[in-house]
Amino acid sequence: MTRIQSVGLYILTKYGKEAGTIELNKLFYLVDVASYRLFGKTISGTKYIRAEKGPYSRDISQELCLLEGKQLKRETKPSKGFSSFPKVAWSAVQESAAESDLTPVEQELVMQVLDKVKGLTPQELEKLAYKTEPMLHILDEEKKASCPLLQEPLDFKDVERDKFMREFMLTLKKPISEEEQKQIEYYDKEWEEVELMLQGK
Amino acid sequence: MPAASITSCVPGSLILIPNFHFGKLIKPKYCITLESWENAHDDIIAVLTTRNLKHRTWKGALFVAKNTIGLPKDSLIMCHNPKLLKKRYFAKAVYKNQIPQNVLDQILSNLKLGHIDPFLVLRARGITKFP
Numbered sequence: 198m199t200r201i202q203s204v205g206l207y208i209l210t211k212y213g214k215e216a217g218t219i220e221l222n223k224l225f226y227l228v229d230v231a232s233y234r235l236f237g238k239t240i241s242g243t244k245y246i247r248a249e250k251g252p253y254s255r256d257i258s259q260e261l262c263l264l265e266g267k268q269l270k271r272e273t274k275p276s277k278g279f280s281s282f283p284k285v286a287w288s289a290v291q292e293s294a295a296e297s298d299l300t301p302v303e304q305e306l307v308m309q310v311l312d313k314v315k316g317l318t319p320q321e322l323e324k325l326a327y328k329t330e331p332m333l334h335i336l337d338e339e340k341k342a343s344c345p346l347l348q349e350p351l352d353f354k355d356v357e358r359d360k361f362m363r364e365f366m367l368t369l370k371k372p373i374s375e376e377e378q379k380q381i382e383y384y385d386k387e388w389e390e391v392e393l394m395l396q397g398k
Numbered sequence: 399m400p401a402a403s404i405t406s407c408v409p410g411s412l413i414l415i416p417n418f419h420f421g422k423l424i425k426p427k428y429c430i431t432l433e434s435w436e437n438a439h440d441d442i443i444a445v446l447t448t449r450n451l452k453h454r455t456w457k458g459a460l461f462v463a464k465n466t467i468g469l470p471k472d473s474l475i476m477c478h479n480p481k482l483l484k485k486r487y488f489a490k491a492v493y494k495n496q497i498p499q500n501v502l503d504q505i506l507s508n509l510k511l512g513h514i515d516p517f518l519v520l521r522a523r524g525i526t527k528f529p
Contacts, residue, residue: 227528227529231529234525235520302520305520309525310525310528313525313528325529326529329529
């Protein structure tokens with residue numbers, strides 16, 4: 198399963214309702230912006246362009262189509278709005294809700310984003326996407342050029358990074374040092390003593 | 399390692415234990431035996447412990463929390479096993495939403511021990527800016 202498929206499946210499983218293609222693109226985008234802000238990289242790894250209705254990635258629909266009929270369901274419904282195009286609604290097949298390829302951190306991030314957008318209409322989601330730095334940047338450029346810059350790629354480098362998280366990730370320790378190893382041994386020994394005391398020995 | 403006195407329990411001696419991976423520096427059973435842990439783990443974002451053997455008491459923990467990191471007393475919630483308490487072991491759960499962001503960041507920055515799981519930090523801090 199590709200990253201986009203894993204993220205899409207997780208989002209649709211946890212979203213609790215079906216999502217249209219544009220709505221799903223916004224959810225992907227907001228998750229990726231939040232991830233970039235905190236960790237300096239997107240979760241899905243997809244590239245977004247400036248489309249008529251905000252950020253959009255062609256890969257999302259293409260990749261998710263491959264899961265159609267297995268983990269995902271795609272329905273075509275008549276449009277309720279002014280558009281003459283039928284609406285495509287995505288939803289997760291319930292049996293697929295078991296396990297995800299995403300790490301606990303990624304799952305937590307998706308859940309937090311979904312929690313923030315809970316109850317929002319697709320239009321409100323769109324407004325939210327327009328408030329992100331990459332979209333604000335492109336809107337600024339459009340103003341200067343006095344024309345819409347459709348199909349232009351969105352640059353995530355415009356996203357303002359979370360300073361604390363940036364430092365935290367930089368200083369995150371990986372290998373256990375000799376001194377820490379000694380401390381582990383110390384705690385092990387200490388615990389053994391406690392167990393003996395608890396057993397009344 | 400000599401047993402330090404309570405006052406020497408600087409913030410660096412506090413250990414933050416991820417809520418399901420558990421820190422590599424502390425044996426899982428060291429804290430997993432906490433009776434209320436299983437039920438409360440969704441809300442708990444951190445467990446505060448001290449290495450001090452001789453003064454590992456609730457009173458001492460409050461002293462450390464209050465005097466070294468300025469954590470308000472009310473933000474600490476006890477989560478203990480009577481057996482461990484009897485033997486003067488303690489652990490404290492710090493509930494999310496009750497810790498001011500700056501205090502939390504201070505705790506996290508001051509940690510010198512432990513391999514903190516980014517999951518825990520994410521859960522503790524949440525998405526700070528959205529969108």
